[in-house]
Amino acid sequence: MTLHEDAVLVLKGLKDDEGQPELRDVYLEHLAAHPDGVYKPCQAGHVTGSALVIDPERERVLLTLHKKLGMWLQMGGHCEPGDATLADAAMREAREESGISAGLTLLPGGPVRLDRHPIPAPCNWHLDVQYAVLAPSGAVEAISDESLDLRWFSYAEVAEVADTSVVRLLEATLARL
Numbered sequence: 001m002t003l004h005e006d007a008v009l010v011l012k013g014l015k016d017d018e019g020q021p022e023l024r025d026v027y028l029e030h031l032a033a034h035p036d037g038v039y040k041p042c043q044a045g046h047v048t049g050s051a052l053v054i055d056p057e058r059e060r061v062l063l064t065l066h067k068k069l070g071m072w073l074q075m076g077g078h079c080e081p082g083d084a085t086l087a088d089a090a091m092r093e094a095r096e097e098s099g100i101s102a103g104l105t106l107l108p109g110g111p112v113r114l115d116r117h118p119i120p121a122p123c124n125w126h127l128d129v130q131y132a133v134l135a136p137s138g139a140v141e142a143i144s145d146e147s148l149d150l151r152w153f154s155y156a157e158v159a160e161v162a163d164t165s166v167v168r169l170l171e172a173t174l175a176r177l
Helices: 003-013 021-033 086-098 155-161 164-176
Strands: 046-054 060-066 075-078 113-118 125-134 147-154
Touching: 003 021, 003 086, 003 125, 021 046, 021 113, 021 125, 046 086, 046 164, 060 086, 060 155, 060 164, 075 086, 086 125, 086 147, 113 164, 125 164, 147 155, 155 164
Parallel strands: 046 125
Antiparallel strands: 046 060, 046 075, 060 147, 113 125
């Protein structure tokens, strides 16, 4: 199975009662029109994978201060040819950007939510498939080259530092927990 096929299956598996059927359909239409729609070279936009990292006590989240955007965000980014699944892409990004190389585990149930946001030319859109992961006890984070800072925030602090998309991801994650 290709990453493109996995993305289609994952998106088709999202239930309408999860609150984003219209956006899911936009993603599926994009993938139907663009066989390369999971990769960065697709200038019409591309699917990305991200993950909100939750501490073992389930009281805080780890956010990265994105170097290019200057915003506090969840870990995430572009799919790569070595990613077999969207979940693999999100987990790879979580490991790379958090510095937590082992022990991260996906929250059961598949993606937590979707977020479509504009990006600068030459591309148009990121169609982000957002997961949540639990960090293992004793995990030590380490800043990556893609980040200006990396910090744990209590759930209450997230709305003070992050944009609406991160706040919505946190809310959806807490509902899943």
